Amino acid sequence: MSDNPFDLVAVQTPKNANVSLNALDIPSPSLEYCTMTVEEAATSLGTNVKNGLSSASEVTHRQQEYGVNEIASEDEEPLWRKFLGTFVGDPLILLLIGSAVISFVMGNIDDAVSITLAIVIVVTVGFVQEHRSEKSIEALNRLVPDECHLVRGGQESKILASVLVPGDVVRFGVGDRIPADIRITEAVGLSIDESNLTGENEPVHKSTKEVSKDSYNDVPGSLVPLADRTCIGFMGTLVREGHGRGIVIATAKHTAFGKVFEMMNSIEKPKTPLQTAMDKLGKDLSLVSFGLIGVICLIGILQGRSWLEMFQISVSLAVAAIPEGLPIIVTVTLALGVLRMAKRRAIIRRLPSVETLGSVNVICSDKTGTLTTNHMTVNKIWCLGSMSNKSNILNLEKVTRANLKNHISEDVKATLRVGNICNNSTFSQEHVKFLGNPTDIAILEVLRKFDLEDQRPTVTRIGEIPFSSKRKFMAVKVKDSRGKTMIYVKGAYERIVEMSSHFINTENKVVKLDSALKDVIFDSANTLASEGLRTLAFAQFEPPSGSTDAFDEKSIDGLTFAGLLGMNDPPRPSVRAAVERLSEGSVHVIMITGDSESTAVNIARQIGISIPNPETAVLTGDRLEHMSEDQLTSIIDHVNIFARATPEHKLNIVRALQKRGDIVAMTGDGVNDAPALKLADIGVSMGKMGTDVAKEASDMVLTDDDFSTILTAIEEGKGIFNNIQNFLTFQLSTSVAALSLVAISTAFKLPNPLNAMQILWINILMDGPPAQSLGVEPVDHEVMKKPPRKRSDKILTNDVFKRLLQSALFIIVGTIYVFIKEMTEDGVITARDTTMTFTCFVFFDMFNALACRHSTKSIFEVGIFANNMFNYAVGFSLLGQLCAIYVPFFQKIFKTESLSLGDLAFLLTLSSTVFIADEVRKWYYRKQRVNDPYYYSVV
Ligand SMILES: Nc1ncnc2c1ncn2[C@@H]1O[C@H](COP(=O)(O)OP(=O)(O)OP(=O)(O)O)[C@@H](O)[C@H]1O
Ligand SMILES: [Ca+2]
Structure with a gap:
């Protein structure tokens, strides 16, 4: 999963790859425009190659016509159809519907209505969650907006790529992503990586020259293959080298990629390992539950119970015991976690x-x-001639501005001049500051301290060797107004000094540099660097007149060293x-x-x-x-x-x-x-x-x-994992309790403690909001004290298992106790008996949920109000339960009757034991491990 539709291409099978390539053969704007000249293309699109579109109304018009430049997967199916689809998609629900129909046929109208209603509720809850999970995943797709450099009305601005319309002019440089399909109008050493579109790994060299259609006359339909459209930049491809400009010829689904994407819409996204593990866990649990339910059903029928009742109970039990909501909750939890991380400035691109x-x-x-911080300030200068050794480094912070002028010796001037001319930063009137590489900006800013003007307008740049992290220096070749050519170089001091053979002295004379003097330079440079300053060396070189040597990395040698600058970039x-x-x-x-x-x-x-x-x-x-x-x-x-x-x-x-x-x-x-x-x-x-x-x-x-954001992300990642374990504990303990309850009562020939409708309601609690809200429990910062989880570690650890069994045990014993107590009071099963049992189970479950909010910390330490989602979810569930007991309509459905306040108080007290027991477990756990260095290493 990622925000980027292109990642889908990477997961395609070869079969799909063929599909996508076929899609590109159909006529498209890129095919049409690749045979036109730049002028023809501009005319056809009603735009100006240099200034772009200039009429605002024209832009609005085109925006209305072509829409937003975004490739979105179109939602084919209307919501109601999807909703109806979920009824028939799940075999269990079909069985439930079957049992409703049978009830109806046999004259049990009440039952039929109740089961139907329950089915609708179960399906709706499931549907809403699934829809929510889809929506949050869609939201993930919009986390990293693409930007581009747009030229409109002659003005350039950095803007969201989604606003582009055909006819717009864009500029792009190395490392950029092409924002739409474009006809290239300017290309300087341009090569583009189209592997995400064509699968071809070698970057394609691009130019402005149109493709001659005639060479493709033999090809059916005279189609120029995608890879041969060398004057076209395709949306989503990446500039590997050089820079250029182009006119937008197609946006969104009209682009080559949009066409592929339409074809791929149906390809399912790969699941995360956790999701796969959850699917597997769900399947395993289903098998176990099915087996168990089968046995229960069989025993029940052998005992001579009504087979219809047994069937209904079994199916509801299957619906309840099988955590079919598990994978969805995991997905929602992951997706919501990712959205939360985005708010904390870490955007996850792959789930x-x-x-x-x-x-x-x-x-x-x-x-x-x-x-x-990447905010650099030049605060030290050193030159060999005027400062001779490391004890004379000039500290700009200690010199007053007025005094600075006294320090401008010829070599200092030369150092600053090299830094000034060999510089790519520009001053933006709009933003009232320098834009560009922070190192370059710092050098221009220090010129002002010396009251020096920017000298770049006085020279013409005729060549550049751009800075790269591999090369570690930058060089420019310029011609001044008198026609004199100079090469200026700045970069890592080791590199520059190694390439220098001379230095500039205080009288602006070029003097030979021997190895002893080089050591003096290194000494000073190391002194600057060991103060944490980014230290750059500056040098120049006058190429012999008439020299025709190519201006490349090899030609930089025999430099004249000017000086060093130390820049502060605080942590x-x-x-x-x-x-x-x-x-x-x-x-x-x-x-x-x-x-x-x-x-x-x-x-x-x-x-x-x-x-x-x-x-x-x-x-x-x-x-x-x-x-x-x-x-x-x-x-x-x-x-x-x-x-x-x-x-x-x-x-x-x-x-x-x-x-x-x-x-x-x-x-x-x-x-x-x-x-x-x-x-x-x-x-x-x-x-x-x-x-x-x-x-x-x-x-x-x-x-x-910011580096510390990585910490935040790791913390969230660990937190999400804990949350998943917590709601797993909750869901599974409910599941185990419900199953065991029916199994035990069947084995002991007792009547069923819960009826089908009640079991379905319990399922909604277990798969629904309370479980979901456990997934958004805020991160406990102490997770960072735990060592990283091993990748091979299971999610259902022994500790999780013990925890869930403990809770299940309390629920089972408590509920059975209430059931038997109520039943033996009058010897028959009345509505009151099942109401008490049912309510008891639900209360138990809510306390259980509360206990599941943290695996090792007391709730009072975590904070009752730290997760309000949870409080609302539980509040709603309890309200629902009260409705089930007191509202006549629901009384009919659930076969309940009103309980007294005393009853409720009794049940609350009894059911709180599951919570208290878990608090005791946590207390004991912490007491045990407080002196243990691996305290946190066990969940
Ligand atoms: N614009 C530039 N022009 C010339 N030399 C530069 C420029 N920027 C950096 N350098 C030199 O190249 C060296 C390496 O820079 P590079 O960008 O590879 O790494 P960095 O930015 O220092 O560190 P990091 O890799 O931690 O971001 C710098 O220490 C500096 O000496
Ligand atoms: Ca279920």
Whole structure:
């Protein structure tokens, strides 16, 4: 399950894949437009290639015509049909209907009416829940809205992709997801990954050139195959390289993907392991119950009881004892849990991840932006010429603004100039701030401190080697107004210093850099980094005039070093506590960063990641590079920090951890992180800074990019699991009690303590609102003290089993006691007797539900009012019970009569014993384990 319809493609069987490809062969906008030139396409769509649509009324008109750009599974069936369908879908309900008909034929009109009514209620409750579960799953689909860069009336804005209409112009860059089917109008080194549409893994190179139709004359219908429509960007595909622009030619269901999706609508989504386990448990229980009911029925008939009565009881018992509502409640609980997590800023993209969360025992987190705020401020500068060694680092925070000017020596100026020109951040008038990479922004902001102007308008950029986490530097080639060409480079200091052969001195002269001086630079850089500052080096280079060398990574060498900047990026305030709580729960937190070792170690110390021995606890990318997978696996247990790591390293790290049997959560944001995110048991992407590609590959998106949100999610995941165990205890104990009650009375030749209608009502309580409300019990923060659950652990543990048997025992003994007491008072079975028994059972069950709210804590500790859903559900159930006893109409149906206040008080007292007994169990449990270090490890 995921928000993303594309995940469906991934689960298709090959047979379905054929279906989808056939769907794409039919004529579609992408086929029509791929043979048109850009101008023809723009004219045909009535739009402007550069400015997009400019008339607001035209946009509104198109929105009305084409609708929202969203692919939604259309609900084919009307609600009433679905409702009627549930009557015939369930064999048990059919049997019940059968028994109503038989009653009617035999003249038992009362019975027939009652059973019919009960059937309607049972089916309605089931239907409402199923509908709710569908609705909440639908809500999950809308959690991650897709955004795009839209150009309308010449203005560009970031906006929801759902507003797009044909004719709109969009811009996209690396890591983005194409928001609609588009005719590409501008392509710079553009390649797009269409694997989710075509199954082809190699990204497709795209251009603006139209496809010549003539080459496809031999193909039936002159159809250009999807993969050959190279000037088309398909909705939902991912930009792997380069950037470009395009005109929207089709939206929503008219897109190529929309067509596939229509075909796939009927494909069922895969179930989560928990859901499958529940299905199996349900089936097993059904078998047992059926066997038991069969025996009861047989004995009853042999004893000479009315076979119709036995039949009705058996069928109702089957309806009640079989927890057919179990899988639905599990689904609703999972879905509601996911919605709750979304409110706490963790969006789950695949439902099974909720279960995996509770088992995570290693979190690999990147540093910048996740552990830190990603708000950088340059606060230290160092240059070799003017400051000579590490004891002279200039601290910008200690110098007044007026004084700063005295510090602008030529090398400082050069450092700032490199940072300024080799920079991709832009100032947005609309947002009144810089937009772009936080490192770039910090450099532009420091210029203002020195009263320096942005010099980029004075030069023309003729080339760029973009920054990447693998390369760890960025370079630009520019030409100034006098025609002089310069190359400016900034990046990780190890890389820059290694590539430098000279440096700029205070007089702006280029001086030779020997290895002793390089050591001086390293010394200063390490000093900056060990203060936790992100340290970048800046350098420049004038290519020999007339040089025609290609401007690529290899051509960057023999640089002239200018200086270093140290940027502060403080840890997020909440991270320290989160790390602490995770380690309490035996979750190992590993920092993986592209930043330098010294910076990483400093930040790690600040947030409480322990570094017992830097020799083994810190591993740098270049050492990792020379390690085999086995070597890495053998040492990784002691590693807490990976520094100067690349996205490829992340992949190796996940592999090594998984080899040890760890369940790994891994964070990432870039295009290159996608493979590691996919491989990790829980891939976590960043909602704010992350690319669409990373989000696509991940199982969970943090909308605030904050590490502590992972803790929240794990907590919720564990909580959901506990809740499921709790309502399982409740449902199964009711089930066991109801079955045993009838079985025992049959065995001892007693009359039936509950009639069919009463059993059905009990079923509604058990499968309905009270059970459901146990699923939304708020998370107990102490779950984090429990170690992660093993993936192989059963949900129905021994402890759960003991708990449910204890409760069932109390219900059975108590109810039978009331039954026999009432019966022996006058020697015959009267309506009063069954009313007392029936009410006794229901009260018992409500107290049982209360006890099931927590497995180990007293309700008074958890808080009576902590789960109001529960209180309403139980309140309603009790109200229903009172109706069943006191309202004449229901008295007829349930064959009850009014009880006195004293009766009710007696029953309440008696039935509270199940709750008291469970409180005693909890008290004893806590007393036993309070000194035990593994106190929480047992549910
Ligand atoms: N915009 C940039 N231009 C040039 N160099 C950069 C830029 N951003 C970062 N660097 C350099 O590259 C190094 C690695 O950056 P990278 O983005 O891979 O990791 P990070 O952001 O430091 O850490 P993390 O992986 O924890 O998010 C940085 O330490 C810095 O020296
Ligand atoms: Ca049932």
